[in-house]
Amino acid sequence: MNTGIEPAVRLDRIGKVYGTGPSAVTALKDVSHAFARGSFTAVMGPSGSGKTSLLQCSAGLTQPTSGTVSVGGTDLTALTEAELAIVRRERVGFVFQGFNLLPALTAKENIELPMRLAGKRADQAWVRELVGRTGIAEHVHRRPHELSGGQQQRVAICRALVAGPEVVFADEPTGSLDTRSGQEILAMLRLVVGALKQTVILVTHDATAAAYADRVLFIRDGEVVDVMEEPTPDRVAASLSGHSGSPGRTGPVR
Numbered sequence: 001m002n003t004g005i006e007p008a009v010r011l012d013r014i015g016k017v018y019g020t021g022p023s024a025v026t027a028l029k030d031v032s033h034a035f036a037r038g039s040f041t042a043v044m045g046p047s048g049s050g051k052t053s054l055l056q057c058s059a060g061l062t063q064p065t066s067g068t069v070s071v072g073g074t075d076l077t078a079l080t081e082a083e084l085a086i087v088r089r090e091r092v093g094f095v096f097q098g099f100n101l102l103p104a105l106t107a108k109e110n111i112e113l114p115m116r117l118a119g120k121r122a123d124q125a126w127v128r129e130l131v132g133r134t135g136i137a138e139h140v141h142r143r144p145h146e147l148s149g150g151q152q153q154r155v156a157i158c159r160a161l162v163a164g165p166e167v168v169f170a171d172e173p174t175g176s177l178d179t180r181s182g183q184e185i186l187a188m189l190r191l192v193v194g195a196l197k198q199t200v201i202l203v204t205h206d207a208t209a210a211a212y213a214d215r216v217l218f219i220r221d222g223e224v225v226d227v228m229e230e231p232t233p234d235r236v237a238a239s240l241s242g243h244s245g246s247p248g249r250t251g252p253v254r
């Protein structure tokens, strides 16, 4: 199962079709990609290109129509809904644009919530390390409305990491933040990848945000059309504008 070289997430020829008959919409076509452990990947593409579908299939939030998805060597497409729910709670972390913190709970209680829901106690040394690394240690007893947007997103990052997930999915995590707070959050995700060897998959529309990643997957019409290694904001922006014509491949599609 977990053989060291097994990627954090492997997509093998996944397709996703919503609906049936004449109204069917094909969101993903035959997508294959291996997300290496400890890597930071951005997923970019025009509106409706399939980014959210890719993320949802990869995270076990929805099943692909064809192909297989493995997280840490476990084939999610072979699991029951109850088994998938355990994978989502214990092996995958999520960070969303809207933070999704519970307003009645303190920051610390929000961070520890996934563990409580799993009937487990959060490892206090790990919680201290997370809040220390994300710079919110002195705010842990505040409730979300007493924190800035950037601080709330740091809390959400700690919550995503508390169970020691194999992969963290971040869907437009800076979408509701000002530029500076957004950059701090992206730097934080970068740090988490570097210091904690965490695997992060980031969906974004923003070339500057994508450039924090190790590589960028460009999606169009449900297909991976380009992979860029060591992206810079300028190269990402140029590649995005190039996609309105023929895609200029900058790396292998795996």
Ligand SMILES: Nc1ncnc2c1ncn2[C@@H]1O[C@H](COP(=O)(O)OP(=O)(O)OP(=O)(O)O)[C@@H](O)[C@H]1O
Pocket (backbone or CB within 6 Å): 018, 019, 025, 026, 027, 045, 046, 047, 048, 049, 050, 051, 052, 053, 054
């Ligand atoms: N539940 C659904 N039922 C039917 N069609 C859907 C559903 N979810 C997504 N789609 C369609 O699948 C295609 C891909 O959608 P998806 O949300 O994955 O794209 P996206 O790249 O994330 O878009 P955006 O950047 O606008 O969020 C679109 O044509 C969309 O309309």
